[in-house]
Amino acid sequence: MPAIDWTGGSGRPGVEHGWLSFPDPVFEGWRWPVIRIRGDAPGPHLCITAGVHINEVSSIRAAQSLPAAIDASGLRGTISILPIVNQPAAYTFAKAVVPIDGKNLHFSFPGAADGSFTERLAHALIHEWFADADMVIDLHGGDFGEEMARYVVCQRNGSARFDDRALDLAQAFGADLVVALKPDQMAARGRCCTALAPMGIPALVSEAGDNGAADDDAVAWHVAGVVNVARRMGMLPGSAHPRPASPVIDTYLWITAPKQGLLETRFAAGDRVRQGQLLARLRDPFGAVLADVLAPVDGYAMFRISLMFVAEGDLVTAIGVPEDPRPQSTTSQQPTTEEV
Ligand SMILES: [Zn+2]
Structure with missing residues (x-):
């Protein structure tokens, strides 16, 4: 021990x-x-x-x-x-x-x-x-x-x-x-x-x-x-309920860059995002658009990558999907970088 x-x-x-x-x-x-x-x-x-x-x-x-x-x-x-x-x-x-x-x-x-x-x-x-x-x-x-x-x-x-x-x-x-x-x-x-x-x-x-x-x-x-x-836990005096219950998320979708490029995000960490919303745009060194990254589902942006240069497969964010009685067709997967 x-x-x-x-x-x-x-x-x-x-x-x-x-x-x-x-x-x-x-x-x-x-x-x-x-x-x-x-x-x-x-x-x-x-x-x-x-x-x-x-x-x-x-x-x-x-x-x-x-x-x-x-x-x-x-x-x-x-x-x-x-x-x-x-x-x-x-x-x-x-x-x-x-x-x-x-x-x-x-x-x-x-x-x-x-x-x-x-x-x-x-x-x-x-x-x-x-x-x-x-x-x-x-x-x-x-x-x-x-x-x-x-x-x-x-x-x-x-x-x-x-x-x-x-x-x-x-x-x-x-x-x-x-x-x-x-x-x-x-x-x-x-x-x-x-x-x-x-x-x-x-x-x-x-x-x-x-x-x-x-x-x-x-x-x-x-x-x-x-x-x-x-x-x-009863270890300290006082109330532990400072606010109403937080939304509960049970599905966590990692969103990655579809190709290498200069990342330009259009959201903030914690934002509620809607399916189809433009989350980020990837540009080449001259400013031309290479690809758009759209939210695949409604949910919350759990973090925002603030780097400019990203490789294909690098994280952009993760979307946390609130609990929903409807069955989900997607499951959470971890990216190869597993940084966050
Ligand atoms: Zn950490």
Whole structure:
């Protein structure tokens, strides 16, 4: 099991700092900063992670801000925080991936005990770090060239009791949109919430932030969401319902560029879009139109790619389709780049 070398407190009561290490020899020389907020009373264990995508800095700052935002004397239970999960990408340049093997941890869960570095890290997080968690929240949002709608993702496992709990905690976060992935997603590798659902551990991925830049408003959004979920779990005093229920999305369509070109988008992240709406235009270097990208369905633009130069197959956005009793002919598929 993982070991923590506690190096001290932050000067705030109930808050400790240390370094986490995993026993797998592939992690020799690697350790992860860990922050623990321990309440005065026993209660649930809430695990927070950030920095799976190293440039999504608003989410990293939010994870680091939690000890200042949460009064440990009013806390029931423990909040464990790994603010910089992708340690190999820190102090270097990497977009979306763990540079040791070039894989995207975010879509590698549940990983593999005998796999590459990223696969083993995913496996260690799921089976060692999160094993005794009552709830997990993985903070994300807005790598270079990405502008995010403010949403959370949870995974259903098909058990009515679990699914109700997962959706209730997702709604408690206070996001603009809630993506509730269908149980069939669990057959494929995916986000941490997808790997934790079969174990009966509810989890959320929260998304807010833009273009690899720190943004105080996005930081505050992530922090408020974590506090809301902790309230809903009975860990903190106060109400967890800051707003009406968010629209629930159960189908997530990745929209990619049909050819290489200069991308000119015509929407903002979070926009409600209609089937057939012009989302983007691809031009050649002289301005001639190469192709139009139209919305294939009604839904919400979950993010906007803000880069000018895109290759064929690169992401433009994803359309989140609200729950609908009518059968869908399309299913969510992941793009080859799997960046967001
Ligand atoms: Zn991310």
